[in-house]
Amino acid sequence: MIRIISTLLAFALATSPAMAQQTPSVVLEGDVKLEKTVEASGAKKTVLEDPKVVVPGDKLLFSTRYANKGSQSVDNFVVTNPVPQAVRVADDSASALQVSVDGGKAYGLLASLTVKDAAGAARAARAEDITHIRWTVPAIAPGGSGTVEYHAIVR
Amino acid sequence: MTNHCTKFMIASVAASAALGASQAQAAGVTAGTLIQNTASASYGSGSSTTTVNSNTVSIRVDELLDVAVTSLNAAAVPLASTAVLTYRIDNTGNGSEAFSINVSPTVSGNGFDATVQTIAIDSNDNGTYEPGVDTVIANGGSTPALAADASTRVFVVVAQPSGTADGAASQVRVTAQALTGAGTPGTSFAGQGQGGGDAVVGATTANANALGSLIASSASVALVKSYVVVDPFGGAKPVPGAVVTFTIAATASGSGMVNDLHVIDAIPTGTTYVANSVTLEGASQTDATDGDAAIASSSGIDVTIGALAGGTSRSVTFKTTIN
Numbered sequence: 001m002i003r004i005i006s007t008l009l010a011f012a013l014a015t016s017p018a019m020a021q022q023t024p025s026v027v028l029e030g031d032v033k034l035e036k037t038v039e040a041s042g043a044k045k046t047v048l049e050d051p052k053v054v055v056p057g058d059k060l061l062f063s064t065r066y067a068n069k070g071s072q073s074v075d076n077f078v079v080t081n082p083v084p085q086a087v088r089v090a091d092d093s094a095s096a097l098q099v100s101v102d103g104g105k106a107y108g109l110l111a112s113l114t115v116k117d118a119a120g121a122a123r124a125a126r127a128e129d130i131t132h133i134r135w136t137v138p139a140i141a142p143g144g145s146g147t148v149e150y151h152a153i154v155r
Numbered sequence: 156m157t158n159h160c161t162k163f164m165i166a167s168v169a170a171s172a173a174l175g176a177s178q179a180q181a182a183g184v185t186a187g188t189l190i191q192n193t194a195s196a197s198y199g200s201g202s203s204t205t206t207v208n209s210n211t212v213s214i215r216v217d218e219l220l221d222v223a224v225t226s227l228n229a230a231a232v233p234l235a236s237t238a239v240l241t242y243r244i245d246n247t248g249n250g251s252e253a254f255s256i257n258v259s260p261t262v263s264g265n266g267f268d269a270t271v272q273t274i275a276i277d278s279n280d281n282g283t284y285e286p287g288v289d290t291v292i293a294n295g296g297s298t299p300a301l302a303a304d305a306s307t308r309v310f311v312v313v314a315q316p317s318g319t320a321d322g323a324a325s326q327v328r329v330t331a332q333a334l335t336g337a338g339t340p341g342t343s344f345a346g347q348g349q350g351g352g353d354a355v356v357g358a359t360t361a362n363a364n365a366l367g368s369l370i371a372s373s374a375s376v377a378l379v380k381s382y383v384v385v386d387p388f389g390g391a392k393p394v395p396g397a398v399v400t401f402t403i404a405a406t407a408s409g410s411g412m413v414n415d416l417h418v419i420d421a422i423p424t425g426t427t428y429v430a431n432s433v434t435l436e437g438a439s440q441t442d443a444t445d446g447d448a449a450i451a452s453s454s455g456i457d458v459t460i461g462a463l464a465g466g467t468s469r470s471v472t473f474k475t476t477i478n
Contacts, residue, residue, distance in 0.1 A: 028196055028209035053343055053353050054190075055219040056183020056249055064194040064209050074205075077198040084192055086184040086216060140198075148194075154216060155184050 025070020026077070026140065035059040035151065058154045059090060066137075067145035077137040079148050080104065083130055090151035094127035097135070097150060101125040104132040128155075182304050186218035186250030187350015218250035218348030220333040221357035224365040227282075227308065231324065231368035234269060235411045239284045240311045240367035242329045246301040248357060250349030253300045254331040256292060258311050262366060266323030269313035269369055277308035284310040297334055315371055321409040321465075323371040330364035337361035374409035374465040376416060384477075397477045399426060405460060406468035413463045418471045421455040426475035428453050433473045435460075 033048040035058075048061060064081065068074055082104065083089055089099070098107045101115050113125040135148040184190075194209040227241040246252050260269045275289040276298055289310060292298075298307050311327055335354045336344045338361070348354040381404075386397040393399070403420060407413045422428045433440040433449040433456055440449030440458070450457045451473065458471045 025200060026196060026198060026205070026207055028194055028207055030192060030194055030209040030212045032190075032192060032212045032214055051214045053217050053355055054214050055217050055355050055357070060190075060214075062192045062212070066196060070200070072200055074198040074200045076204075077196060079194050079196045081192065081194040084190045086188050086190045154190065 025072065025142075026066055026068050026074055028079070029065045029067075031063050031065070033061045033063070035061055054154060056154050060087065060152050060154065061149055062152060063147050063149035065145065065147045066140070068140040068142055071142050073139055073141050075139045077140055079135045079137070081133045081148075081150065083133060083150075083152065085155075087152035087154055088128040089130045089133065090153050091127055093133070093150040093152070094130060097133050099130045100132040100134070101129040102131065104134075107132070107134050182221065182247050183219065183249040184216045185303055185350075186216055186248075186348050186354075187352060188216045190214050190216065215350065215352045216249070217343075217352035218252075218335075218350070218354040219248045219357040220250075220252060220335055220337065220354055220361035221247040221359040222252075222254055222331050222333055222361055222363045223247050223359065224329055224331050224363045226329075226365045226367040228367050231370040233372040233410075234313065234315045234325075234369040235372045236414075237272065237312055237314045238269075238369060240313065240327055240329075240369070241282070241284070242309045242311070242365055242367060243306050244298060244301070244309060244331045245306040246303060247359065248333070248361075249303045250354070251300045251302050252349075253297045253334045255295060255297045255334055256309055257330045257332075258294050259328045259330070260313065260325070262326040262328050265325045267316060267319045267325050267371060269325050269327060270316055271311060271327070272314050273310070273312040275310045275312070277310060280308070282308060284312065298331075311367065313369065315373065319371040319373055321371060321373045321375075321411060325369045325371070326366040327369065328364050328366050330362065333361035335361075372409075372411035374407045374411040374413045374463070376413050376463065377406050377408065378418070379404045379406070380420075393477055395477050398429070399423075399475050399477060401473055401475070403471045404468055405463065405471070407463040407465050409465040411465055413465075414461070416460040416463050418458045418460060418469075419455065420473070422453060422475055425478050427478060428456075429474040429476060433458060433471065435471055436469060 034051040036047050037044050038047055094110050099110050100107045101113050110125055114122040115125045115129050117123050133150050191211050191213045193211040197206040223245040225243045227243055232238045258271050258274055260271050275291045278290045335347050338356050340356050340358050342356040344354040381402050383400045384391045384393050384397050386392045386394050403418050405418055431442050433451050435448050440447045442451040444450050448459045456473050460469050
């Protein structure tokens, strides 16, 4: 397992038209951990470790830490995370978060969403249908920070 | 804000489509696939709207070593002289992997142990053993590399050892093991996985086996010889000149078949063979070596019966005169 962390921030700065006007005051930092259930003296507990070996069925925790480094408060802060195709969102995250099953067009709780099956009939959406996750933070004060995260299982 | 959001969505869909090469399969994501996660955020600050991306975290999926073996013979295969057992090897892992094949005819509870003659891979994948077409491997040899979720068939040609009782049961075990390695689930082999990652033993221990069943089908032959004397005076006394008609009944028993059966008998001393007197099932046979079943001379007879199934019989007669 080789862990690659590349910074796309510079790329974003160079291409986004908004960036030309103003340096973004909020910084996002993504991370991933492997969730393992270990049994110590008869009790099971979940530990997070750096992913060294990852195989299908493993549970991952993707997190994104945001921090307002600027001097002004920001509002309407919306974090969007396309779900990598090689994972499916774990049930606990799938039922609790605002998700999309149509490539990010519409969001809602999973229980309220439907997808069309091969025959064109609508069926209730399932965790494996999720394409995007979205979190909304009304405002972040200068110096404020937080973390959004979701659990996923390697398909 | 709306504009920015829309723009960003298109970009993110494109990014996830680029990952589309890693299609999900029954055995899971293909080994070597990169899982890349990038979040983005949009927010208002004063009068403007800004979008920002996170760094991309990327992890590589390692190779899971798993295998399943299934016997494809629905019922016990009758084994007369030779029989073919068919097994399927499934690569249930998520990477390309070859498997070693071990065949053992010695299984606890066997009524007899079959003789393994040939082990072959179904090279043309048609499900039928074809000598000269399917690739023969040694016991302990390996399959070609099988892609994740792919399978291959293995044929085991077995022979019945001599002296096997009719109806005796036997099993033959085929064991497949990942060439990269096997062991307790979780055992890992650094750097040996497809795509450059590690290879990790899965729940199957990367070693699996299945039993194929055989039932011996053999037959034995019993010969019963009888005779009738007709003397020149209309009686049944064994006097010179009397004609003796010998009858040999060959009866096969058992569930199998007797092959290449010949009934051979010598002409008793003190008698003379009556030329062209051999019959098989009542049909007259000539003495010459020709198209019919019998060859006979003054010294004896040889009647070719060939294959005789258990439960059937054939009757051979011939005549001599008492000197």
